[in-house]
């Protein structure tokens with residue numbers, strides 16, 4: 001049995017996954033803010049799953065942790081996890097010191113990519129497109145994560161697509177992330193709603209012209225990200241996940257409309273059959289936690 005923890009900006013998901021890839025235990029905790037609290041949250045999650053599974057933390061085949069930010073997996077070191085209030089943290093060492101077990105730390109989008117790949121029973125190549133506060137992708141090629149030579153693979157949110165677009169947090173202008181993400185929407189659409197993008201969709205449905213424009217740009221940006229992933233890596237499947245994937249068929253429908261409009265004007269784009277490669281991550285599937293469990297030692301042949 002493997003244990004996986006996904007430390008998110010507001011909540012932390014943890015699962016136990018058996019040798020066939022089935023989730024046998026699951027808990028959800030509120031994530032603390034700042035390095036010390038993040039470590040405490042991770043430890044609490046591990047102990048809770050260990051308790052439910054009836055084993056000591058050392059009794060798991062592997063323990064993996066997915067966390068946002070720049071992650072050096074070999075060192076267990078996390079940098080720039082802004083939403084967690086973590087600037088620099090050796091999460092691997094901190095947990096090893098407290099629990100006496102080794103853990104594998106991985107970027108959360110990469111972990112989710114691996115989790116979705118196995119969870120959906122995919123076998124070829126896949127890109128997991130995380131449309132959340134930011135926009136990024138994780139690539140799984142032949143069952144393994146492809147991080148790139150220096151860890152930059154899948155950072156497609158920072159591909160500039162509009163020289164006159166908004167200034168991005170990365171210092172460039174008009175990045176895909178400035179239109180195709182929650183933060184991109186928040187920049188141009190203010191809402192007091194707990195789910196601002198859902199509120200945007202509802203305003204658009206109600207006929208608000210500006211909401212319709214922003215919603216169309218969001219769909220265009222997600223569609224552009226899918227096209228980039230296929231043209232760059234020719235992945236068989238693009239799985240849309242992340243916070244905005246909870247919009248479900250409404251987001252997917254918009255995106256498929258954009259893809260089909262491109263196919264109508266370009267035989268080349270039509271030949272890529274983009275629409276047939278896209279699917280949504282199942283709504284309540286804890287992809288990042290499952291992926292974190294697997295990343296400690298990838299299972300083979302799990303479907």
Ligand SMILES: [Zn+2]
Pocket residue numbers: 157158159168169170171172175177
């Ligand atoms: Zn950028």
